[in-house]
Amino acid sequence: MMDWIAATGGRQEAAYRVTFDTADAPRLALDATVITPLAHLGVLDVEGPDAESFLQGQTSAQVSLADGEFAPLTCFCTPKGRMLANAQLLRVAPTHYRLLMHASLVAPLAEHLKKFAPFYKVELRERDDLALLGLIGHEAAALAEVRFDLLPPRPWHQAGDAQHQVLAHPGPRPRLLICLPVEQVEQAWQWLKTHATPVDNAVWRLHDIQSGLAWLEAEQRDTYLPQMLNWEALGGISFKKGCYTGQEVVARAHFRGQVKKRLVRAQLDGGLLPEAGSAIEDADDRRLGEVLCAELDAYGEAEVLAVMSTREPALPLRCAGQKLKPLKLPYPVERLDPESLAARE
Template sequence: MIDWLARLGGRQEDEERIVFDTPTPARLAMDATVMTPLVHLGILDVSGDDAERFLQGQTSAQVSLADGHFAPLTCFCTPKGRVLANAQLWRVAEGHYRLLMHRSLVVRLHDHLKKFAPFYKAELQLRDDLALIGLIGREAPAVAEARLDVLPPTAWHQANADDVQVLAHPGPRPRLLACLPTERAEETWQQLSDQATPVDNAVWRLHDIQAGLTWLNADQADAYLPQMLNWEALGGISFKKGCYTGQEVVARAHFRGQVKKRLVRGQLEGERLPALGSAVKDANGKGLGEVLSAALDAYGQAEVLAVLSTREAAEPLDVDGQQFKRLQLPYPLERLDPESLAAAT
């Protein structure tokens, strides 16, 4: 994937970041249609006669809802209810499911799930042969319809065209994610470039932050209950399905109101991006939590998502000497059943 991007002007700064020479990319995404390679994300496939039954016992999603149209958020937990990986699930074909997550967790989740796969007619496959391209902008749906030959879906749904799946994600501007074979990526990128400008994939990560959505990486796994990521408010937990690994702890935390930390959106008064894991401290220097996601916004200020204690804190808060200003999340902190999301289409 990197080879074709290099031919088209992309530069790899590290394993998770591709940059282009486009000036002010975050600001451009506010007014124009942009596209970006989502190299920080990865894919794991689950297929076979028992694929649905296998996943049903492992993941927080009601797998039957992933019907080729609805593509729900989900997560995989330890028996103690801690998130090993949070993901988006969709159905490619009968008995063939696809999971989108942070690239650093694909192998780790594969190795975790393969311990249980021999008990089912199910196979796991690391999909290094797939490319992920993001479109952002008011005209992104029209561009996708014209260049990818799909009717754009609504948020957390999918549309399909041959061997391409297009998924819609929420955010301050319409966002679409195209998953396609790597051998088609360069041609598709060139077709999209007639109507979309290439930008760094940090722009997509900024829109995730503004959507109140974080994708855990390998360093953050096995540390948080799903509710600490606001996962039930995003429709990522079915409380109507049967048992899955960690379900008892997750359900108890929900019904007894025992969630002591929550994902919070904020802005730092400065242009310095904090390292992931940086402590958020109150006015007395006491740690309240840590930064999970960070990106520079259109005005050059750092926006972050952090998991913080829900207890009352002495203001102002700060991260590495930069004041932390709380920003409103774009969704209420209340349970959103994926069943209702699926039925709304």
């Protein structure tokens, strides 16, 4: 549990969920500007003279692209190419990098990376002293600019200094993620909530789903190739960098077209939220894949991201006793080089 959540007036529940008494929060976020504590996300810092070279050998990102403006997606893999964590990488200072990921993976990833840290001048720190807030809506940019004097130019970019960072994320509505010290949360929240309505962090998670963006959780680690989460279509893999752990398998899967499962977006025809790992089956009772994450949308129906076989299914599909209807992803499932994202105006 996170002590700083109390400063927002939210109630933290199991599974990293924070709730408020705001009615119809997903629908409210369609038109109004809303704010939420991102209790499901966490921070791992990598700092020291060798931080860049240390990360370069472990992560799918070209670390030099994280220049204090562009903040690329990345992932960490086993030698067999299975993802241990996926994250967003930002640079706080020349020798100070920050990784944002699901909170349940901060400690496991730190433990994994510590096996390699003795060979580098680098320190790993789990940042429980930082808080993450999310703003959604057309007034989000104006609020961040007035309150923090920070405004990133476009998705997967950052603005900030050593104390505060603001990152733009994609979504059906403008979204900003704010990273700040926990002792500043109460004052910042009180100001922001006079201009934005507090909502459950499920609303932010829903916008991730609608963006086709899945964050692995601890129980899902060491299961999927990055391409199974469409990570190369989101710019999360650099195929132009040198070796990193798992690189050979990831590259072979890409260049030989050996990815037999893909991330899909779908909607269920009822209000029952399936648990992560729930099976998706076709009309012949064949298991095609499983749910990664799910949230209720503005109409009370469950939207999900799932990893599914790319083979043609026998329709109709179902999950957790409900009919499953595929939805369109907001991006093409094809390689997007992070180098082009960094340079794009």
